[in-house]
Amino acid sequence: MTQTKTILAVLAHPDDESFGMGGTLALYAKQGHHVYLACATRGEVGSADAEFMQGFKSVAEMRESELRCAAGHLGLKEVFFLGYRDSGMPGSPENEHPDAQVAHPVEEVAKKVVQVIRSVKPDVVITFDPIGGYRHPDHIHIHNATVLAFNQAGEADFAPELGKAFSPAFLYFHTFPRGFLRLVVRTIRLLGGDPSKWGRNKDIDLASLAEVDFPTHVRIDYSTMREKKMLASHCHASQGGREMGKGIQGLLFRLLGQHDDFMQAHPQPAQNARIRNSLFE
Numbered sequence: 001m002t003q004t005k006t007i008l009a010v011l012a013h014p015d016d017e018s019f020g021m022g023g024t025l026a027l028y029a030k031q032g033h034h035v036y037l038a039c040a041t042r043g044e045v046g047s048a049d050a051e052f053m054q055g056f057k058s059v060a061e062m063r064e065s066e067l068r069c070a071a072g073h074l075g076l077k078e079v080f081f082l083g084y085r086d087s088g089m090p091g092s093p094e095n096e097h098p099d100a101q102v103a104h105p106v107e108e109v110a111k112k113v114v115q116v117i118r119s120v121k122p123d124v125v126i127t128f129d130p131i132g133g134y135r136h137p138d139h140i141h142i143h144n145a146t147v148l149a150f151n152q153a154g155e156a157d158f159a160p161e162l163g164k165a166f167s168p169a170f171l172y173f174h175t176f177p178r179g180f181l182r183l184v185v186r187t188i189r190l191l192g193g194d195p196s197k198w199g200r201n202k203d204i205d206l207a208s209l210a211e212v213d214f215p216t217h218v219r220i221d222y223s224t225m226r227e228k229k230m231l232a233s234h235c236h237a238s239q240g241g242r243e244m245g246k247g248i249q250g251l252l253f254r255l256l257g258q259h260d261d262f263m264q265a266h267p268q269p270a271q272n273a274r275i276r277n278s279l280f281e
C-alpha cells in the first residue's frame with residue numbers, strides 16, 4: 001500500500017456524507033487511509049416519522065445515531081460535531097433560530113473547522129461546492145467556513161489556542177455530476193413531474209441547479225463501494241435512505257451512480273488539465 005494519507009470531509013447534516021460523497025470516502029477508508037468527517041449540525045430540522053423516533057429523545061439524537069451507523073459502513077475514523085443547529089431552508093422558522101448555523105458568523109464556524117484541521121492534519125479537505133449542492137443555507141455556510149478555515153489553519157499567528165498551524169495540501173468541492181443532473185431533470189419532466197420543486201419538501205430546484213456548471217478536476221470511480229454507500233444510506237432511514245435504491249432514483253443510481261466529481265479549489269488547477277482519478281495527486 002502507498003503511504004497512509006488523511007482526508008477530512010466538512011459537511012452540514014447527518015446524511016450529507018452518505019447521500020453525497022460516501023462512495024469516495026468509503027473507497028479511501030478501504031484503502032487504509034484515515035477518513036474523518038466534521039458535521040456542522042445534527043440535522044435537527046429533518047422531518048421524521050414517529051416510527052424512527054422510538055428510543056430517542058430528539059431528532060438530533062436520532063440523526064446522530066443514524067450518522068454513527070453510516071460512519072461504521074463507510075469506515076470513517078471519527079465524526080466531529082461542530083455543535084450548530086440545522087438551519088432549515090430559507091423562509092422556514094428554523095432559519096431564524098439563534099442556534100441555527102447560519103445565525104453564526106462564517107468566521108466563528110471557520111474557527112471550529114480550523115481546530116479540527118489542526119487536530120487531524122488532513123492532506124485533503126473536501127466540502128460542498130459554492131452553491132452547497134442544492135442551495136441549502138447550511139451547505140453554503142459550511143462551504144464558506146471551510147474555505148476560510150483551509151487558509152487560516154496554516155497561519156501560525158492565527159488563533160494559536162486552536163492548535164499548531166497546519167496547511168492541508170488540497171481543497172476540493174464535491175459537485176453533482178451535471179450530465180447526471182440534466183438527465184434526472186429530463187426524466188422527471190418526461191414523467192410529468194416538476195424538476196423545479198423536488199425533494200421531500202419540494203424546495204429543491206433541480207432545473208436551475210442543472211444549469212450551473214462547475215469544472216471537474218478529479219473523478220473517483222467508487223463502483224466497488226456501491227454496496228457500502230447503499231448500506232450507509234440505509235442508516236439514514238428517517239430521511240428516506242432506504243428508498244435510495246428504489247424506483248427511478250435507484251435505477252439512475254445503478255446506471256450512473258458510480259463516480260463522484262470534485263472541483264479542485266487549492267492548489268489552483270492548471271488550465272485544461274486532464275481529469276485525474278486521485279485526490280492525492
Ligand SMILES: [Zn+2]
Pocket residue numbers: 012013016136139
Ligand atoms: Zn445537508
